Amino acid sequence: HIEELLKYSAGMLSLSLQSVAHLNKVSFKQPSVVCRFISDFEVIARLGKGGFGSVYEVKQKLLDKHFAVKIVRFREEARKEVEVLSDLHHPNIVRYFECWVDSEYQDEYRVSSSSSESKSGASKQYLYIMLELCEPVNLGGRIKDMNKEGLEGFGRRRQILPIAQEIVSGVEYFHFKKLIHRDLKPSNIMFGKDGKVKIGDFGLVTTDTSDDDENQMDRTEGAGTKPYMAPEQKSRKYDRKVDMFALGLIFFELLWKISTVTVTEKSKVSLYLTISNYGTVLHRTPFVIRPVYPFSYYKIIKSLLSENPEDRQEAAVLQAELKGLISRDSEDQENRTV
Numbered sequence: 256h257i258e259e260l261l262k263y264s265a266g267m268l269s270l271s272l273q274s275v276a277h278l279n280k281v282s283f284k285q286p287s288v289v290c291r292f293i294s295d296f297e298v299i300a301r302l303g304k305g306g307f308g309s310v311y312e313v314k315q316k317l318l319d320k321h322f323a324v325k326i327v328r329f330r331e332e333a334r335k336e337v338e339v340l341s342d343l344h345h346p347n348i349v350r351y352f353e354c355w356v357d358s359e360y361q362d363e364y365r366v367s368s369s370s371s372e373s374k375s376g377a378s379k380q381y382l383y384i385m386l387e388l389c390e391p392v393n394l395g396g397r398i399k400d401m402n403k404e405g406l407e408g409f410g411r412r413r414q415i416l417p418i419a420q421e422i423v424s425g426v427e428y429f430h431f432k433k434l435i436h437r438d439l440k441p442s443n444i445m446f447g448k449d450g451k452v453k454i455g456d457f458g459l460v461t462t463d464t465s466d467d468d469e470n471q472m473d474r475t476e477g478a479g480t481k482p483y484m485a486p487e488q489k490s491r492k493y494d495r496k497v498d499m500f501a502l503g504l505i506f507f508e509l510l511w512k513i514s515t516v517t518v519t520e521k522s523k524v525s526l527y528l529t530i531s532n533y534g535t536v537l538h539r540t541p542f543v544i545r546p547v548y549p550f551s552y553y554k555i556i557k558s559l560l561s562e563n564p565e566d567r568q569e570a571a572v573l574q575a576e577l578k579g580l581i582s583r584d585s586e587d588q589e590n591r592t593v
Contacts, residue, residue, distance in 0.1 A: 290357050292360045296316065298311050299312040299321065302323065307327055308326045310323055326382070327382050337351070337384055340386075343429060346424075346451055348425050349447075349455040351384070352385040356380050357381060358379075359379060387453065389446060389453050390448065393443075394441040394442070395440075401414065409584070412510075418509065420578065422452050422505065423502065426498055426502065434460055435461050435494065436454070440505070463494055483500075484501075486500075488500075496564035498570075503560040552580070555568070
């Protein structure tokens with residue numbers, strides 16, 4: 256019995272040593288890690304690509320629902336954007352669902368960086384941000400469509416006023432939360448599947464912690480998209496009023512067939528600040544503003560595009576004025592049908 260027991264023990268020891276040797280061989284191989292983006296989602300289409308990263312329309316396999324997933328390099332700016340989005344709950348701001356960190360997703364449109372990463376020995380991490388899926392045409396596209404259709408005058412006002420009101424509603428909300436967007440422009444204003452305006456891309460958001468104009472925050476110089484930047488945004492001292500300047504440019508584009516992007520910085524400011532009471536532009540600018548709108552429209556734009564930030568309206572004041580314009584237009588429409 257003792258001899259059999261010794262033989263059995265020796266056999267078991269031999270098997271254990273073989274198992275250990277096998278495990279050691281396996282451990283030298285790279286672990287097989289499945290990217291969550293691939294395992295949990297079906298990619299429908301790539302919606303956009305830029306220096307920020309890529310955005311995809313996806314279907315979540317478990318819920319069979321469609322979302323947008325933004326994939327960016329995992330940096331402090333990206334983490335900050337998610338932190339801000341997770342605290343914003345408003346019908347006119349793109350809804351945030353969740354985020355996670357994972358390896359890079361490679362699709363057929365992207366050039367793999369795995370070879371360069373393997374040479375350097377660095378493994379890049381990416382932040383995946385799951386968001387509400389919006390319509391493919393943003394505000395910039397809507398404006399182009401209106402211009403192509405030749406829509407102007409009362410018909411154009413009737414379309415753009417509710418849009419402007421919803422944009423301002425979103426801006427008023429994040430200003431209340433002491434935030435400055437700093438990159439408001441038509442391409443960052445989208446439309447949800449519910450038809451509502453959705454302000455997105457909070458990648459340049461910063462805090463607005465002081466209401467004292469003499470104690471404006473020291474901020475990143477030149478942050479934003481140049482054609483929509485307020486004059487003071489070129490310096491390091493500014494506050495939430497830079498968003499109101501951008502709104503003035505957006506409101507202008509909604510009303511007239513002139514793109515602020517195609518006009519140089521100097522002539523652009525000259526153009527907007529020389530609008531007279533009823534749409535006449537001083538002869539020093541080469542533009543003729545048509546159609547003619549009621550005086551209140553020009554008054555709003557002149558206020559929003561003031562060089563002095565203190566002279567620009569707050570979002571709450573602008574919201575009240577837009578409600579008044581909508582109410583008056585509704586009355587005019589009723590009078591026309593009588």
